[in-house]
Amino acid sequence: MHNKTNKLSITKKSAWSLILAAKYFKSKSPDEISKIHIEKSINKKILKYEYDIQKKVIIDSNFEIDDYGHSLFKMYLPLIFNNQKNYVIAHLAQTLDGLIATKSGESKYISSKENLFHIHALRAISDIIIVGYKTVQFDNPMLTTRLVKGENPMRIIIDKDNKLSKKYNVFSNEDDKGYKIISDKLKSRNTNIFQLPLVNNQFDEKDIISLMTKLNKSIIFIEGGGMTISKFYQENLINKLYLCISPIILGEGISSFILPEKQSLSEIKQHEITYSIMGTDILCDINLI
Ligand SMILES: NC(=O)c1ccc[n+]([C@@H]2O[C@H](COP(=O)([O-])OP(=O)(O)OC[C@H]3O[C@@H](n4cnc5c(N)ncnc54)[C@H](OP(=O)(O)O)[C@@H]3O)[C@@H](O)[C@H]2O)c1
Numbered sequence: 001m002h003n004k005t006n007k008l009s010i011t012k013k014s015a016w017s018l019i020l021a022a023k024y025f026k027s028k029s030p031d032e033i034s035k036i037h038i039e040k041s042i043n044k045k046i047l048k049y050e051y052d053i054q055k056k057v058i059i060d061s062n063f064e065i066d067d068y069g070h071s072l073f074k075m076y077l078p079l080i081f082n083n084q085k086n087y088v089i090a091h092l093a094q095t096l097d098g099l100i101a102t103k104s105g106e107s108k109y110i111s112s113k114e115n116l117f118h119i120h121a122l123r124a125i126s127d128i129i130i131v132g133y134k135t136v137q138f139d140n141p142m143l144t145t146r147l148v149k150g151e152n153p154m155r156i157i158i159d160k161d162n163k164l165s166k167k168y169n170v171f172s173n174e175d176d177k178g179y180k181i182i183s184d185k186l187k188s189r190n191t192n193i194f195q196l197p198l199v200n201n202q203f204d205e206k207d208i209i210s211l212m213t214k215l216n217k218s219i220i221f222i223e224g225g226g227m228t229i230s231k232f233y234q235e236n237l238i239n240k241l242y243l244c245i246s247p248i249i250l251g252e253g254i255s256s257f258i259l260p261e262k263q264s265l266s267e268i269k270q271h272e273i274t275y276s277i278m279g280t281d282i283l284c285d286i287n288l289i
Contacts, residue, residue: 008063012069015072017149018038022036035059056077075118087239088237089242090221091241091242092229092243093281095248100255100256105138123223124149124151126153128220129155130157133158143169143170144173158203159181180193181195181196196208225254238289243284244278244283
């Protein structure tokens with residue numbers, strides 16, 4: 001159907017499919033280019049758009065872009081066309097008092113269903129998802145893209161002592177994309193295992209990123225928990241940090257960030273943020289590198 005501007009109208013699902021088409025385009029043409037043309041047949045309509053990677057805007061399209069479509073393209077296209085070898089995205093949903101879970105580890109769900117959609121959309125545009133072993137132990141998440149169209153990426157759990165059994169959803173899912181990173185000192189006959197050295201009983205986050213490069217995984221989504229994200233933050237390895245702030249106060253629980261104590265406020269770097277309303281929450285969007 002054409003509207004009065006002679007452009008086609010599209011549904012929310014079509015807008016998302018056009019973003020996935022951009023992800024597919026990027027996977028087939030990883031070279032640095034300044035503009036891209038996407039063309040996709042959806043519901044018997046040929047939908048086309050041209051995107052300027054530097055300016056981060058759609059220059060032309062044969063369909064009308066409403067506010068919803070505009071917010072989707074603005075959020076996800078710059079992540080896909082990021083021009084970095086590795087692009088690390090981290091996301092945490094926290095309460096007003098800076099907590100990501102209750103003391104007993106319950107976190108489903110601190111944020112709104114709109115934020116849950118955002119998390120699944122981030123999974124779908126990423127090449128790999130990383131979480132710490134405590135997130136798997138407490139939440140038993142699937143870490144799939146079941147709320148949006150798009151392929152499940154590979155999932156890697158940081159589990160240095162190889163404590164987690166195969167029964168957890170991340171590993172038992174039939175797509176067989178659940179992996180672990182364990183210490184290189186351990187012997188394991190399990191499949192889907194990577195091994196890295198420990199320094200002071202911890203992996204070096206840079207080694208984890210190098211492993212991602214070896215696996216040809218460019219967009220890396222660290223989905224929690226706070227401890228794991230804090231370690232990547234401390235090493236200055238996060239490009240994009242999303243903090244979703246939900247209008248609840250817990251009082252006690254697990255903190256978003258666990259970082260060494262600072263002696264003075266003057267030592268703390270102030271971050272520039274942009275923010276948007278996401279359902280009942282506020283999504284803070286922070287470019288760290
Ligand atoms: N609201 C949200 O957005 C959100 C998102 C995810 C999870 N959660 C919640 O957060 C809680 C878990 O978070 P968390 O911060 O306690 O734990 P976490 O980040 O899930 O896992 C932390 C563990 O991962 C391992 N790890 C991480 N980086 C490592 C490294 N560089 N080297 C070696 N091991 C490393 C450590 O294991 P070792 O102890 O063996 O050293 C560490 O104890 C759960 O309650 C979950 O429900 C909330």
